[in-house]
Amino acid sequence: MFTEGDLPKVWKIKKLTEICDVRDGTHDSPKYKNEGYPLVTSKNVATGFIDFSDVNLISKDDYDNINKRSYVDDGDILMPMIGTIGNPIIVKKDRKFAIKNVALIKFTKTDVSNKYVKLFLESIHFKHYIKKINRGGTQKFISLKDIRNFPVILPPIEKQNKLIKILEKAEKIKEWRVEADKLTDEYLKSVFLEIYNSASHHPDLKADYLSESLRDVKNGLSRRRKISENKGDIVLRLKDIRENKIDLTELNRIPLNELEKEKYGVERNDLLFIRVNGNKDYVGRCAVFREFNENIYFNDHIMRVKIDSNQFNPIFLAFLINSEYGKKQLKNHLRTSAGQYTINQKGLERLKFYQPDISLQNSFVDLFNKIEILKKDQFNSEIKIKELFDTLMQKAFKGELVC
Template sequence: MDLVKLHEICDLKNGFAFKSKDYVDSSNTLSCRMSSIRPGGNFDLEHNKRFLPDDFVELYSDYLLEEGDIVIAMTDLAGDPKILGVPTIVRTNGKNLLQNQRVGKLIVKDNSKVHIPFLQYALNRPINKSYYKKFAGGGLQINVGKKEILNNSIPLPPLNTQKKIAAILDEADKLHQLDKQLIEKYDALTQSFFLDMFGDPVANPKGWEHKPLVKITSKIGSGSTPRGGKESYREEGISLIRSLNIYDNKFKYKNLAHISDEQANKLKNVIVEENDVLFNITGASICRSTIVPNDVLPARVNQHVSILRPLINKLNPLFLNHFLISENVKNQLLGVGSGGGAIMQAITKKQLTDLEVIIPPIELQNQFAERVQAIEAQKAQAQQSLQKSEELFNSLLQKAFKGELI
């Protein structure tokens, strides 16, 4: 399958640098930011959405996006880029969308030669992540420009073949998305149980007792990165849990680091124990929280992750975790944590220790935990199905661009 440079078939238009003071509480006009582009290439307007005044549509008409446009993220975190170079097809959902800075709009030069859904799949191949990673300059972010993006290469078969490939991949992706949606429904069900049983944990309409987190935990603390950084990590050894492993109610094993016994001894103040809640305190993944899985122990944490160890007779770990990931608590914490700046947000240890936590009777917390465990058992089955559908999709994707699918 012939390769072409992207600049041969596309141009790229940069977005506009809207300012934070431009945002309003509500309107029919949204800023299409990098947060709208999700890992894997999904487009999600609801994720961290920001509204702009409706009269901006006329003022900035050059940046108005249309249904079916293809946009691409031009910035990401250097340590673990998830969306850099990832293309997505715009879905307006009846809203006006204005293209923000660091979101590039790809403009196809000749629609008789390029099928946009195929273009999205071609640009979303794993090889692209490797291509963009080489532009990392040692800072916290990778920024790529128009030249770097348009210098990328993609396979480009005849238009009819592009359409057939895209149709097959669309069907495989539907199965994959259904599995993801089922898992999201299980997560939503858990949060619904939490709110039904305990109410809004910030407003506390049920009048539960509440205390600062420090009063109901035996440990709150983060670690550090061993001397030598990534180069000192090992294939096996003591787990070193980093922020990229922590997601809301989920632990990602990919890129789990390991360190030697000697390195681990220098971090003996942050030994992770069974049922510890792990909470991200800095960076773009700030405020993500999960319970450590037993199969990564023994473990330590680095400076971006805090261990929260609840007093079991006061606070069930599952309850604490779902308290932390509930929408209103997360919003409250993000309000606290935004003071560290646009690139590296941070929550200090004092801010964590002072966090007021509702304390329903432990028996009620334990009932909630039992319900959660039952849901998690069903969710585990859905995750197995998701893994199989991902493997199928990736296999078809690989075959498609080797010329083995059509």
């Protein structure tokens, strides 16, 4: 970290608490409800947004009590304090919620920009600071006191705004990289639709119930871990199952006994299917497990589905269930209970699809595999872009950019 002597004149180094109102969410553990207000925790703060797909609900009384101290306004910054520390977001609310295990940074001064502070919290300075003071043992943790004491390089507001413009332009390159990934996904979906539409219009093919293609369906582990503990075996949660992708970046661990391992193990080509959620659009979202360097298990928000590979390639079937065809049928088989939408094995079996020739399905999956390799190359490109962006940020915060 620099001293003020290393910086341009009139630039200052201030503790975050000197320039912002820094708080956090509740330290209590409210009782969760089937209906109520979302309680956003560190795990729900995703890159650039709040992920409400796996959020717990609390009563109005608990919501009101938490918000007496920790009410979140538009323009505030939220940042996880446990697990994935950092990852700040600027709030743009579309619903009411309360917070727990999340830092809340409010802006009361006109000479401090929330966009500038967010960029500084994303910089290498904060990463080094976390590493230096991390005291979470096996799980990372940063205290409210440490966040308040974080030293921020603060230029005058005019300079802050100019640096924001430069860095936001540089961020566009990162956004273009993401856009390239989206275009790749859209191309893959268009090939899928061409194959399936041909099958649905083939005079010799008729739609069959999915029950004809299922070998085994099982719900997962009901046991959960304490928030502060994250060790043992990897147990997939609802939030880890994306459309046609399993996200293994934030591993949820629980020590399992041998019987649980035998019952809830995941094997290559198993289809993992979300069976319950408060948002009906997430129910039925699914992906196929390919491989990982550890054994994988799954919790009871998920169904593990084993497919007859002579009838459906599991990856092709996942695309089919995640498509508009699949989503439309899924909605006809959902049940509602206490604010949660669910689908059971019987509902899954009653989905009805055309079956393209297995050779066509396999050719689609060959294309999918090639695109996955391409995505790995794109990911490496993304890393290089991020490194260049970090270097640019370093120069910006040292006052070395001409603007």
